[in-house]
Amino acid sequence: MKKFENIKIYKDKREHLYVQLYKEIKNLIIEGKLNKDEKLPPIRKLAQLLDINNVTVVKSYHILEEEGLVYKKIGSGTYISSDFITYISRNEQEKERVSSLSLIEQGQIQVKGNMINFASATPMAELFPVDDFKQVLNEVLDRDKGRAFDYQQSQGYLPLRKTLVEYIKGYNIITDIDNLQIISGAQQGIDIIAKALLNYGDTVIVESPSYTGAIASFKSRGAKIIDVNLLEDGIDLKNLEKKIQIFKPKFIYLMPNFQNPTGISYSINKKEEVIKLCKKYKVYIVEDDYLSDLNFYSRDNTTLKSLDLNNELVIYVKSFSKIFMPGLRLGFLVAPSIFYDNLIFAKHLSDISTSGLLQRALELYFSRGTWKEHIKYMEEKYKSGFDTMVGSVKKYMPPEVKYIYPKGGVNFWFKLPKEISLKHFYEQAINKNVAFAPGNLFFIHNHDDNHFRLSIASVNNDEIDKGISILSNIINNLINNKVEKEKIKNIYKPIL
Ligand SMILES: Cc1ncc(COP(=O)(O)O)c(C=O)c1O
Incomplete structure (x- = not known):
């Protein structure tokens, strides 16, 4: 007592x-x-x-x-609970390692200069359109002078919002300007959604595995996180329905195109079923579209938002970080009208407004058509990396490692054979100067120990081929060592 x-x-x-x-x-x-x-x-x-x-x-x-x-x-x-204590002490031991991995994942710490970096899903700085952007910045400064540095409306610079409303018509998302909010990156979008919608103790359903930054935002609001397995064609619908019935979530958070970390895309049928299910149970969907632009081998990158015809169910969050320049901190969200006030309020509390100068520059960049050219350029670069990755995986990866080829995007998700320790594999890869993201980071209890994610965003084609060859060798050696040890164990097996 x-x-x-x-x-x-x-x-x-x-x-x-x-x-x-x-x-x-x-x-x-x-x-x-x-x-x-x-x-x-x-x-x-x-x-x-x-x-x-x-x-x-x-x-x-x-x-x-x-x-x-x-x-x-x-x-x-x-x-x-003893489970919880075990969980804490395991976390304590791994705290340093895991926190530094999370930082790599967010592109926030430098992977050593000579490393092959499959861990970061952030594009290489060499691909950034610096000269073109410098030009629009200068033009905005000449045109708008001091006004470019004024506080901007919390909802965003009106001409940019108008431009984006037109732009997303090309993706079959039809919305009113009032429903579109500029955000300082998708992470902020997810965070203000959490602030605007969640009360302490509310439930959020996420895919398993999922994006750690979103889970952290929901947890910071005191939300209970429930996960639902992903299948090859998207979320497990039966399980989703069961969990919706039991937990009555405030919303579900999904990445239906080139999901992070798995690269999985939902089939069109599944996308439609998810919409039906959420309508039936009156559950909102937060759709994180961080990458649907990089669609190489499928015609279908339909967003859930485009299927939400009355704009009443889906809050759509769009990041530009993977296809443009992450440091700009620019993105947007489209939300049903009932959230309009709460979202603006949460955005205002968060940073008052996204930089007016950068919004004005982006607007000019879009209206000039330079954006479209840049996206084409990025698609070509990434597609070449994507094809190299597929070729190298086919060439080197031992058959014991399981994977599904994504049809686009930058992430590839692998499953090690059960007998291989992810920790050993990770340590040996780091020793050989290859970094990647261990799978446990993407699960809500960090329990997974045999998946890993490789991203092609920060590596060139030569590095991809060399990196996959190194990783495959390490796995082959770990498998062979295991087999040798098993043989020895069998020879000396005592007769009991
Ligand atoms: C799935 C997903 N959503 C959102 C974000 C955050 O993007 P932004 O840079 O636009 O904040 C990331 C960043 O890695 C991500 O992977």
């Missing part, structure tokens, strides 16, 4: 008392002050100690249980 004496509950705070108590106990667990299988105080005693209602304690224990932090023994009480 002593450990609970310092818990502070403030009755004059707006936050519910049970949420305060839940957070206090969670902190005690995270700080290691409660041990695995330790019993929590009986409800009545803790309520008396803190001068609160029994129901408040019951509710907070309930949230802890839902999060897997504690478990109940009927007739005995509530105990600290």
Whole structure:
């Protein structure tokens, strides 16, 4: 009971008392002050100690249980979950490694200069259209002078919004200017959606695996994250329907074209079924379109937004980072009208507005038609890398490694044979100067240990071929070592 004496509950705070108590106990667990299988105080005693209602304690224990932090023994009480403790200590051990990997994933730390970098999904700086953009920037400065540096409307620079409304007609997305919001990159878009739509304890369904940046945003709002498996043609619909019925999510977060990390694209049939299902259960969809532009071997890169004919179901988030310049921090979202006010409010709180200078420059870049030329150029570059990747994987990758060829995009997703340790593979690859993204980063509990993602965005064709050859050699050696060890084990197998 002593450990609970310092818990502070403030009755004059707006936050519910049970949420305060839940957070206090969670902190005690995270700080290691409660041990695995330790019993929590009986409800009545803790309520008396803190001068609160029994129901408040019951509710907070309930949230802890839902999060897997504690478990109940009927007739005995509530105990600290051993699984959770194992999870924390494993995380502690791997904290440094995983956090540096997450940073690579976001393109935020430098992979050593001589490394072949399959980890980053960010395009190479050599491909950026610097001269063309310099020209439009100069023209904007001459034309708009100081106004280019004024605060911009939170919803975005009107001429740019008009231009984008026209542009996405080409992708069969028909929308009103009022429904289009400029954002400082898709990550901000996802974050303001989380702020505008989610309350503490709401559920969000995501694909498994999924994009870590989105999961982190939803978690930061106190949302419960539930995942649903991906199949070769998109999300597992049966499982999705079951989980929608059980968890009644606020929205589901999907990447239907060249999903990150798997590269999987939903079939058109599945896209239509997802829309039907969400309509039936009145669940919103957040569609993250970070890459549908790079469509090499399929005619279908239909977005869910284009199937949302009444603009009532899908919040569409568009990133330009993979096809343009990520450091510009520009993107846009298209949302149903009922979210209009909340989204503008959340955007205003986040950064007031996206840079007016850059919005004006992008508008000019679009209206000149330079954008279209650039996208064509990027498509050619990426397609060449994509084809090289497919060729090298066919040439070198051992048959024990499983994969599905995507039809476009920049990500390839592989499954190691069960007997190979992802950790060993990763360490050996780093020693041989090849970096990639281990699969566990993309799962909500980081539990996966035999997938990995290779991205072709930051590597040239020679590096792709050399890198795949190195990785394949490492895997072959790991497989052969395993086979040798098994043989030895069999020879010396004691007779029991
Ligand atoms: C699937 C996905 N969505 C969103 C983002 C964030 O994009 P932006 O740079 O536009 O914020 C990324 C970045 O890697 C991503 O992979």
